[in-house]
Amino acid sequence: MEIDINTATYKYNENEGTNTKYSVELVLTDGSKLSVPIDNDNRHYQMILEWDAIDGNAITDNGS
Amino acid sequence: MGILTRTIANKLGQNPNPGVNFRNIIINGDMSIAQRATSETGITTDGFYTCDRWKLGIGSFGTWTQSQADDSPPNHFVSQCIKMDCTTAQASPGASTSILLEYSIEGQHLQEICQGTADAKQTTLSFWHKHTKTGINTVELLDADNNNAVSGSYTQSVSNTWEKAVITFPAHTAGAYGNDSNRSLRIRFAIGKGTDLTSGTLATTWQTSITNANRHAGQVNNADSASNNFMLAAVQYEIGPTASDFEGVPQDVTLARCFRYFFKLQGTGDYMNFGMTATNGTASLMFMTLPAVMRNTPTLSSSGTFSSNVPYTGSYENTTGGPSIGDYGGNLARVTFTTNTSHAAGLNGRILLLAQATGFIAFDAEL
Numbered sequence: 001m002e003i004d005i006n007t008a009t010y011k012y013n014e015n016e017g018t019n020t021k022y023s024v025e026l027v028l029t030d031g032s033k034l035s036v037p038i039d040n041d042n043r044h045y046q047m048i049l050e051w052d053a054i055d056g057n058a059i060t061d062n063g064s
Numbered sequence: 065m066g067i068l069t070r071t072i073a074n075k076l077g078q079n080p081n082p083g084v085n086f087r088n089i090i091i092n093g094d095m096s097i098a099q100r101a102t103s104e105t106g107i108t109t110d111g112f113y114t115c116d117r118w119k120l121g122i123g124s125f126g127t128w129t130q131s132q133a134d135d136s137p138p139n140h141f142v143s144q145c146i147k148m149d150c151t152t153a154q155a156s157p158g159a160s161t162s163i164l165l166e167y168s169i170e171g172q173h174l175q176e177i178c179q180g181t182a183d184a185k186q187t188t189l190s191f192w193h194k195h196t197k198t199g200i201n202t203v204e205l206l207d208a209d210n211n212n213a214v215s216g217s218y219t220q221s222v223s224n225t226w227e228k229a230v231i232t233f234p235a236h237t238a239g240a241y242g243n244d245s246n247r248s249l250r251i252r253f254a255i256g257k258g259t260d261l262t263s264g265t266l267a268t269t270w271q272t273s274i275t276n277a278n279r280h281a282g283q284v285n286n287a288d289s290a291s292n293n294f295m296l297a298a299v300q301y302e303i304g305p306t307a308s309d310f311e312g313v314p315q316d317v318t319l320a321r322c323f324r325y326f327f328k329l330q331g332t333g334d335y336m337n338f339g340m341t342a343t344n345g346t347a348s349l350m351f352m353t354l355p356a357v358m359r360n361t362p363t364l365s366s367s368g369t370f371s372s373n374v375p376y377t378g379s380y381e382n383t384t385g386g387p388s389i390g391d392y393g394g395n396l397a398r399v400t401f402t403t404n405t406s407h408a409a410g411l412n413g414r415i416l417l418l419a420q421a422t423g424f425i426a427f428d429a430e431l
Contacts, residue, residue, distance in 0.1 A: 011388050013390065
């Protein structure tokens with residue numbers, strides 16, 4: 001896989017009143033970071049969903 | 065729009081649907097654009113490394129250096145190639161393993177092929193190759209919408225010598241390409257394949273039910289020695305049964321077209337102002353106008369230390385974590401940086417990258 005995910009965390013929209021998940025913050029195993037939009041046509045988001053489907057992996061949701 | 069007008073619009077980068085009216089459907093077939101890097105070492109995993117739009121697919125197939133190299137076939141309006149340099153060989157690859165260079169195309173850029181209709185057209189792939197390993201190599205067209213595939217082959221006759229290949233693929237009356245911005249066609253240049261993918265008979269007619277053994281039959285292993293190189297240049301994919309001369313496109317036009325898929329702001333080694341911000345608590349919001357409407361909402365990646373200077377005359381404060389992509393529409397993106405200090409809403413300031421030549425912000429909407 002193109003990206004080797006260490007952690008994934010939902011990021012919320014900063015616009016007042018919206019309070020919606022907008023992106024996923026990734027930390028890769030090499031320490032680098034990506035901000036991935038929640039968009040099914042984005043190839044990185046597709047990879048996150050594949051990663052999330054594996055037992056033991058989960059996208060952290062700390063709330064807004 | 066007439067042909068001349070269309071051509072002028074294309075050259076000016078004003079065509080909203082580029083790929084269609086250029087004769088060469090491939091963007092950056094001359095390998096002139098490499099926004100990410102011109103060389104990357106120690107490659108063992110998939111990714112986009114150097115030349116824009118060209119992805120390496122690799123699994124347990126040695127270690128490689130990829131570069132945008134100043135080496136090219138003579139007298140062909142190109143001066144560069146994409147070069148794969150094997151640094152750790154894999155002489156006995158696993159049966160299901162693979163290494164390949166891949167170019168992906170949006171469905172809306174393939175509609176003139178009329179695939180999936182009675183009017184479907186043949187297509188022709190032409191390119192120059194210079195490989196250390198002599199023998200047969202294969203290229204596969206993989207229809208990502210319908211999971212159909214067809215393959216072709218070419219031969220490197222003389223080691224480390226530029227040679228031209230032309231492969232014409234048959235028309236396919238089944239399985240239309242989606243008329244959208246998603247990936248519909250993957251052109252896959254094999255570098256090495258395990259026996260699961262090479263042990264059959266090469267599938268030179270479209271396969272609606274893919275037999276893996278027929279996809280790359282006859283493929284040599286370009287990874288069997290750490291002395292091997294694998295180079296491609298002047299890659300052109302066009303409609304019709306013959307290969308025309310390679311279509312020369314000014315580099316600035318190619319760069320403008322590449323921006324649809326990837327855009328990188330690279331640090332200079334000096335302080336670099338990235339944009340104006342407005343504050344909202346610990347969020348420092350930067351609004352960026354990108355040079356093109358990207359294919360879809362991009363992934364944002366970054367490296368380096370970004371500092372928030374709010375208000376503009378105030379003190380610098382390094383941001384924490386990486387910036388995140390926010391709302392995206394048209395070619396406008398909101399990028400959010402996080403500061404330790406909470407600021408009143410609406411303060412203006414700037415985001416700047418400290419003096420780091422390796423720092424960057426990149427937007428990635430590749431297929």
